[in-house]
Amino acid sequence: MATDSWALSVDQQEATTKIFEVLRIRESRVVQNAEVKETEKPTDGDKSDEEEKEDRAAQSLLNKLIRNSLVNNTNQVEVLQRDPNSPLYSVKTFEELHLKPQLLQGVYAMGFNRPSKIQETALPMMLAEPPQNLIAQSQSGTGKTAAFVLAMLSHVDPANKWTQCLCLSPTYELALQTGKVVEQMGKFYPEVKLAYAIRGNRMDGGSKIQEQIVIGTPGTMSDWLTKKKVIDPKKVRVFVLDEADVMIGMQGHQDQSIRIQRKLPEDCQMLLFSATFEDTVWQFAERIVPDPNVIRLKREEETLDTIKQYYVLCRDRQDKFNALCNIYGAITIAQAMIFCHTRRTAAWLSAKMAADGHQVALLSGELAVEQRAAIIDRFREGKEKVLITTNVCARGIDVEQVSVVINLDPPLDKDGNPDNETYLHRIGRTGRFGKRGLAINMVDSRQSMAVLRAIEEHFNKKIVKLDTGDLDEMEKIAH
Numbered sequence: 117m118a119t120d121s122w123a124l125s126v127d128q129q130e131a132t133t134k135i136f137e138v139l140r141i142r143e144s145r146v147v148q149n150a151e152v153k154e155t156e157k158p159t160d161g162d163k164s165d166e167e168e169k170e171d172r173a174a175q176s177l178l179n180k181l182i183r184n185s186l187v188n189n190t191n192q193v194e195v196l197q198r199d200p201n202s203p204l205y206s207v208k209t210f211e212e213l214h215l216k217p218q219l220l221q222g223v224y225a226m227g228f229n230r231p232s233k234i235q236e237t238a239l240p241m242m243l244a245e246p247p248q249n250l251i252a253q254s255q256s257g258t259g260k261t262a263a264f265v266l267a268m269l270s271h272v273d274p275a276n277k278w279t280q281c282l283c284l285s286p287t288y289e290l291a292l293q294t295g296k297v298v299e300q301m302g303k304f305y306p307e308v309k310l311a312y313a314i315r316g317n318r319m320d321g322g323s324k325i326q327e328q329i330v331i332g333t334p335g336t337m338s339d340w341l342t343k344k345k346v347i348d349p350k351k352v353r354v355f356v357l358d359e360a361d362v363m364i365g366m367q368g369h370q371d372q373s374i375r376i377q378r379k380l381p382e383d384c385q386m387l388l389f390s391a392t393f394e395d396t397v398w399q400f401a402e403r404i405v406p407d408p409n410v411i412r413l414k415r416e417e418e419t420l421d422t423i424k425q426y427y428v429l430c431r432d433r434q435d436k437f438n439a440l441c442n443i444y445g446a447i448t449i450a451q452a453m454i455f456c457h458t459r460r461t462a463a464w465l466s467a468k469m470a471a472d473g474h475q476v477a478l479l480s481g482e483l484a485v486e487q488r489a490a491i492i493d494r495f496r497e498g499k500e501k502v503l504i505t506t507n508v509c510a511r512g513i514d515v516e517q518v519s520v521v522i523n524l525d526p527p528l529d530k531d532g533n534p535d536n537e538t539y540l541h542r543i544g545r546t547g548r549f550g551k552r553g554l555a556i557n558m559v560d561s562r563q564s565m566a567v568l569r570a571i572e573e574h575f576n577k578k579i580v581k582l583d584t585g586d587l588d589e590m591e592k593i594a595h
């Protein structure tokens with residue numbers, strides 16, 4: 117039986133190629149049966165993370181709820197100007213923008229000392245006279261919301277008691293988040309009023325509303341403009357479409373947004389923001405924003421250069437748990453993130469580890485977004501030491517201080533192929549910080565081994581075999 121084992125054949129292959137260190141495998145830890153036990157195979161109701169519905173709106177909200185500062189980015193901003201002959205302005209201070217004093221006060225009260233990378237170029241364009249149209253793309257947390265909120269507040273004439281700025285958000289919750297930024301930044305500018313065009317906010321129609329800024333979702337906004345007629349589209353000066361990449365994934369939002377845009381005057385300033393820029397987003401953006409200036413800020417590149425990568429051969433999930441205990445027994449781990457393929461395995465592992473005395477947090481897809489945000493927040497504050505999660509649940513979440521990442525299963529994309537991008541995102545570090553990290557992959561079948569080999573080949577970075585039962589070896593990985 118042992119000779120049939122995939123794990124032994126992996127060993128044999130490695131022994132012959134001499135690429136890997138020959139390791140002492142204790143008798144008790146030799147993997148003899150590669151078959152995943154029946155009980156551990158995903159069943160109905162035990163969806164793999166790839167099968168869980170990816171909810172971009174929820175991810176985006178989660179990011180907003182847990183973030184309290186800018187994401188670092190040292191990449192250069194790419195600018196494509198509508199009029200290549202006009203000079204390109206960028207600012208290093210908020211003073212240079214000649215903001216209204218009440219707004220400058222609001223900006224400083226929020227703790228902003230200087231414009232973020234994207235704001236340096238986007239703000240002068242948005243505040244220029246005559247106002248310019250803009251499509252801007254940069255990852256979440258780089259200061260887009262703050263930028264367009266400042267632009268809306270700057271363009272409002274508070275003496276005019278009618279709606280002058282419209283802002284579309286994909287969901288009710290995201291609209292409320294943007295509204296909070298308007299309230300914070302406009303704290304010293306109380307003459308400017310804000311209304312939410314979101315479900316539940318009923319309008320009887322008849323007279324026009326007086327709020328200068330209206331933030332809402334496409335459905336209700338369109339209702340207020342066309343059926344209820346509480347906003348005169350011809351008086352709108354600034355139109356913002358936020359989270360375009362999330363918007364296009366939602367039923368009907370794209371068409372409604374375009375219909376709204378068509379009602380606005382030609383000289384209305386059109387601004388569109390997105391965290392990503394797939395072709396579909398770009399096509400949508402071009403329909404919303406005529407003659408745009410385009411600003412893009414590339415994501416800071418993640419690298420595997422400073423990460424030590426290992427894999428551990430395991431029989432089954434119990435064996436993976438034993439390996440985890442060995443790892444915890446041998447090295448001091450301040451905080452770790454553990455990724456599982458299924459929710460059920462994540463729940464199982466979290467119960468096992470908690471019973472073993474670990475302070476564990478389980479991030480699960482069943483939880484409401486706010487509950488997930490609270491869990492990540494507690495982990496970030498160090499109240500829990502282990503965060504166990506599936507991939508979909510954790511997608512887009514960066515927990516910088518984690519130096520140990522454990523893949524209980526190697527990541528697969530939705531077609532079951534090796535998911536290099538997810539692997540990089542889980543364990544990679546943005547080049548700038550260059551922190552050293554440790555990544556340990558558990559492997560319990562030929563297929564998983566093949567996935568890991570493919571990932572290894574893709575990044576051309578060795579993933580070294582580790583025997584968690586060998587204390588000497590375990591000592592070494594800690595340093």
Ligand SMILES: Nc1ncnc2c1ncn2[C@@H]1O[C@H](COP(=O)(O)OP(=O)(O)OP(=O)(O)O)[C@@H](O)[C@H]1O
Nearest residue numbers: 184185186228230231232256257258259260261262
């Ligand atoms: N110039 C600045 N200086 C310091 N902090 C800032 C600045 N601009 C924005 N921030 C803060 O950085 C965080 C991210 O900003 P913001 O929400 O505007 O980014 P975003 O690109 O819109 O991302 P998301 O879409 O996820 O909200 C927020 O906590 C915000 O208050």
